[in-house]
Amino acid sequence: MANFHLEIVSMDGQQFSGEVERVVFRSIAGDVAILSRHTNYCTAVGMGTAKVVTPDGVEKKGACIGGMISMMNNTCRLIPTTWEWGEHIDVERAKSAKLKAEETLKEPELSPEARARAEAKLYRALIRLQTASGRPE
Amino acid sequence: MAAANMKAVKLRIKSIQNTMQITKAMELVASSKLRRAKEKADNSKPFFETLRHTLSDIANGNSDFASPYTKENEDERWCFVVIAGDRGMAGGYNANLFKFLEQEAKGKDFSVFPIGKKCVDYVKRRNIPIVTEQYAVVADVTISDCYSISKILCSLYSDRKFGHIALCYTDFISMMSQRASNVSLLPLSDFKEDKGDSASQAARNLILYEPSSEEVFNAIVPEYLAGLLYGAICESVASELAARRTAMEAATDNAGEMIDKLSLFYNRARQASITQEITEIVAGAEGV
Numbered sequence: 001m002a003n004f005h006l007e008i009v010s011m012d013g014q015q016f017s018g019e020v021e022r023v024v025f026r027s028i029a030g031d032v033a034i035l036s037r038h039t040n041y042c043t044a045v046g047m048g049t050a051k052v053v054t055p056d057g058v059e060k061k062g063a064c065i066g067g068m069i070s071m072m073n074n075t076c077r078l079i080p081t082t083w084e085w086g087e088h089i090d091v092e093r094a095k096s097a098k099l100k101a102e103e104t105l106k107e108p109e110l111s112p113e114a115r116a117r118a119e120a121k122l123y124r125a126l127i128r129l130q131t132a133s134g135r136p137e
Numbered sequence: 138m139a140a141a142n143m144k145a146v147k148l149r150i151k152s153i154q155n156t157m158q159i160t161k162a163m164e165l166v167a168s169s170k171l172r173r174a175k176e177k178a179d180n181s182k183p184f185f186e187t188l189r190h191t192l193s194d195i196a197n198g199n200s201d202f203a204s205p206y207t208k209e210n211e212d213e214r215w216c217f218v219v220i221a222g223d224r225g226m227a228g229g230y231n232a233n234l235f236k237f238l239e240q241e242a243k244g245k246d247f248s249v250f251p252i253g254k255k256c257v258d259y260v261k262r263r264n265i266p267i268v269t270e271q272y273a274v275v276a277d278v279t280i281s282d283c284y285s286i287s288k289i290l291c292s293l294y295s296d297r298k299f300g301h302i303a304l305c306y307t308d309f310i311s312m313m314s315q316r317a318s319n320v321s322l323l324p325l326s327d328f329k330e331d332k333g334d335s336a337s338q339a340a341r342n343l344i345l346y347e348p349s350s351e352e353v354f355n356a357i358v359p360e361y362l363a364g365l366l367y368g369a370i371c372e373s374v375a376s377e378l379a380a381r382r383t384a385m386e387a388a389t390d391n392a393g394e395m396i397d398k399l400s401l402f403y404n405r406a407r408q409a410s411i412t413q414e415i416t417e418i419v420a421g422a423e424g425v
Contacts, residue, residue: 009187011280011367013180028356029348040344042195044356067364068357070191072344077191079184081360 002036003055006076008062010083015062016052023076025050025064034071041071045080047123049131061086063131065124082124089132098125143410146403150396157392163226164385171312171378178309178375185368188361189320195344196325204354205295207325212300215247216268216293218286218322220306220369221256222377223275228384230307230315230377231255237317238305248299250290252278252370268293278370280363287362294323306369307376313383315376320369322362325354 001021008016024033026048034041050064066081101122105115196207219238221231235256238249248266251257253275260267272278272286290302302323308316346353 007187009184011181011184011364014183027347028352032347041347042344042353043347044353044360067360068191068353070195072191072194077187079188079191079364081364 004036004074004076006052006078008078008083010080015083019055020052021055022053023078025069025078034076037074038071044068047127049127061131063089063128065127084128086131089128091129091132094125094128094132098122098129101125143403143406146399146406150399150403153392153395157389160385160388160392164382164389167378167382167385171375171382174375174378178371181368181371184364188364192325192361204351206323206354206358210300210324212297213246214299215242215245216250216299216302217242217247218250218304219252219256220275220373221253223254225255226384227377227381230380234305234307234317235259241305241319275370275374280367283363283367286366287359290322290362291359304365304369306373309372309375309379312379315380320365322365
């Protein structure tokens, strides 16, 4: 299958740069897979597990949250706000973040902003756990 | 007379030594902080560059103006987000940035969104309208603050308070050189590199936006503003520390030179006074 160039750059630096066969991620409107020679494309990235398939068929997973992706002239740039490779995820930390967020959400008098923040935190922790538990395949 | 002179020189040497200690300490503090700041700036640089590159690609190819963020704007009111330092003692770091801002803003109707205490002082002194002073301390600005700032900017823009939003910061080129520069933030059409060629570009680069261009831009723009702001803040902080380190290094060197000169002068004066005493004694002995 044809390959294309993918760059993943998050605020913490460049996470990936190289030829890939396929990249699957969750956009704000649902899951999307991008293959080589996709038309010029741009969308906002939601929260979810992203998969990168390299030309030798190896699939790598990452927790991909926020940001944008653009496919221009067969070069794909994924620019998430945060990106963590599955094998780098600190499961204990994600678990404690999940518990903490759940505790916060239990409080009855929570301001709407604090609630939104806690919900986002919980969601991020869940995605990280889900991404981390997906390995090894 | 010689004794009084010597005393004065001695005091002066002492005071310069004290100053030198301070500048030396500041240099050391700046260089230890710089290492971390540089790492942060190096890490955020690819993100910053890629984001800007992607956005200019999109702006060049964009032929869709459903979102207010992408439309070219006739409104000539500008908002400059200026990232300066919290403290002085950093050579020309703050002054260069303000000079650059003056150049950029010449003849424009503009307000400033200051980040950094020095910047707040500057705009107040110049009576330039201030958007908000909420983020005056650049050292305290976190990623989540960048998101709040970008939300404020987006709402200012969509409420038509400003027609253009630009960012002035200091680019960290290397340990030895930093340059004040700017990027435009909104509207996206300001990103176009060559405006004359946009029609042919649009024909070649049709882009598919999902679910719709409006939704995509409304989701991306606040994110990208926050990303650019964060990158610019990392660069500026690293630049400030590098500028301070260089300035303090020079100050310490100068103090050392001054001490050397004064010590030489002091020793000469001491020797002269001894010689004089001997001459006096010899002359006295001859008289007996």
